[in-house]
Amino acid sequence: MRKLPFDKAWIGATAAKWPTPFHVYDAEAIRENARRLKKAFKWNDGFREYFAVKATPNPHILKLLAESGFGADCSSMAELVLAEKTGITGESIMFTSNDTPAEEFAKAYALGATINLDDITHWDFLVETLGGKTPELMCCRYNPGPLKGGNSIIGKPEEAKYGFTREQLFECYAKMKAAGVRRFGIHTMVASNELDPDYIVDTAKMLFALVGELHEKLGIDFEFANIGGGIGIPYRPDQKAMDLEYVGEGIRRAYAEMVAGRGLKPLKLYMECGRCITGPCGYLVAKVRHIKSTYRLYAGLDACMSNLMRPALYGAYHEIVVPGKENSGETSVYDVTGSLCENNDKFAIQRLLPVLERGDYVVICDAGAHGHAMGFQYNGKLRSAELLLEKGGKVREIRRAETLDDYFATLDFSSL
Numbered sequence: 065m066r067k068l069p070f071d072k073a074w075i076g077a078t079a080a081k082w083p084t085p086f087h088v089y090d091a092e093a094i095r096e097n098a099r100r101l102k103k104a105f106k107w108n109d110g111f112r113e114y115f116a117v118k119a120t121p122n123p124h125i126l127k128l129l130a131e132s133g134f135g136a137d138c139s140s141m142a143e144l145v146l147a148e149k150t151g152i153t154g155e156s157i158m159f160t161s162n163d164t165p166a167e168e169f170a171k172a173y174a175l176g177a178t179i180n181l182d183d184i185t186h187w188d189f190l191v192e193t194l195g196g197k198t199p200e201l202m203c204c205r206y207n208p209g210p211l212k213g214g215n216s217i218i219g220k221p222e223e224a225k226y227g228f229t230r231e232q233l234f235e236c237y238a239k240m241k242a243a244g245v246r247r248f249g250i251h252t253m254v255a256s257n258e259l260d261p262d263y264i265v266d267t268a269k270m271l272f273a274l275v276g277e278l279h280e281k282l283g284i285d286f287e288f289a290n291i292g293g294g295i296g297i298p299y300r301p302d303q304k305a306m307d308l309e310y311v312g313e314g315i316r317r318a319y320a321e322m323v324a325g326r327g328l329k330p331l332k333l334y335m336e337c338g339r340c341i342t343g344p345c346g347y348l349v350a351k352v353r354h355i356k357s358t359y360r361l362y363a364g365l366d367a368c369m370s371n372l373m374r375p376a377l378y379g380a381y382h383e384i385v386v387p388g389k390e391n392s393g394e395t396s397v398y399d400v401t402g403s404l405c406e407n408n409d410k411f412a413i414q415r416l417l418p419v420l421e422r423g424d425y426v427v428i429c430d431a432g433a434h435g436h437a438m439g440f441q442y443n444g445k446l447r448s449a450e451l452l453l454e455k456g457g458k459v460r461e462i463r464r465a466e467t468l469d470d471y472f473a474t475l476d477f478s479s480l
């Protein structure tokens with residue numbers, strides 16, 4: 065069973081101040097993930113991770129990661145403003161959007177962010193938006209289509225709405241160069257929750273080859289290659305975490321041959337992982353509200369899919385720990401549910417767990433990325449607080465729980 069950075073007594077004491085459900089993030093574990101990623105790519109001068117803000121869009125998490133040397137990968141106006149308010153600006157922001165509105169391009173440009181185009185038509189749209197100005201540094205997102213196999217969450221690249229075709233890349237970089245762009249990067253994102261390290265190494269190889277070809281054809285020296293995010297985490301007990309050292313070493317060898325060996329200018333390697341940085345460090349803590357026995361046995365929690373959508377949305381597996389009952393033996397099979405009026409509002413289906421009782425605390429693991437962030441208010445369910453657990457067990461509230469006033473804030477009852 066998963067080892068938690070807190071126990072039942074800690075939950076009890078914390079819940080006295082912040083009633084369940086709440087999300088809690090282990091700050092030191094996040095810092096350790098950041099250190100490990102940087103170490104795996106230490107060989108690359110200028111290596112940088114731009115944390116995918118959408119995974120855990122909380123300024124306190126972004127600040128912690130900025131202190132670890134990370135930038136921010138933003139894809140919307142709210143995420144750009146969040147980065148700005150956290151003090152992350154300039155080229156510490158990668159702006160990787162799609163179907164982008166003009167005001168977001170304008171905001172990204174005003175912040176000095178590195179703009180990563182999703183489509184060839186966006187180049188003219190961007191220049192028009194900026195009143196004829198051209199950024200000094202530009203990046204394009206490559207979609208290899210049938211040239212690269214897909215993976216189960218992101219699907220096949222040729223069916224993905226993102227990015228340029230190969231031909232479009234050559235055309236757009238030539239156009240940008242002619243228009244006065246001086247600095248160039250290239251980007252791709254072809255994985256999601258991928259646990260095969262060779263897939264990530266192959267992605268880097270694909271970009272290194274392209275950088276070589278674009279250099280030959282267009283005389284462009286690339287400054288960086290961004291291989292995107294998508295490194296998976298072991299949600300299931302039988303899965304293994306990605307061997308980042310293996311990935312770092314594999315990409316180092318490819319770099320030596322395909323970049324340095326070809327006489328290309330030094331290339332900075334960028335990544336924009338979200339999940340593997342914060343995912344395993346976040347927990348949704350809830351309490352058993354009711355036990356129901358009909359055709360199945362149900363454990364109804366005080367949390368629901370508005371706190372964590374992944375199981376309902378993708379049938380995703382999240383480990384569940386019952387603090388205080390770690391040694392009680394897993395002898396009962398439950399559907400672990402929330403209270404939303406949707407039958408897919410289940411955190412686990414037919415899961416073997418210790419015998420549960422009303423009032424038991426239940427910890428849903430690996431909820432630190434794409435967890436609280438995906439929350440919604442359907443059925444009038446409110447989003448929970450987010451807490452940060454610091455070394456020594458100190459807790460800090462980094463987002464308060466929503467209230468009914470928040471829920472009603474956009475309605476005008478006076479005009480009834």
Ligand SMILES: *Cc1c(COP(=O)(O)O)cnc(C)c1O
Binds near residue numbers: 255293294337339
């Ligand atoms: C979602 C996303 C990421 C982060 O993905 P993870 O699976 O959390 O690593 C990175 N880049 C882009 C463009 C994304 O859309």
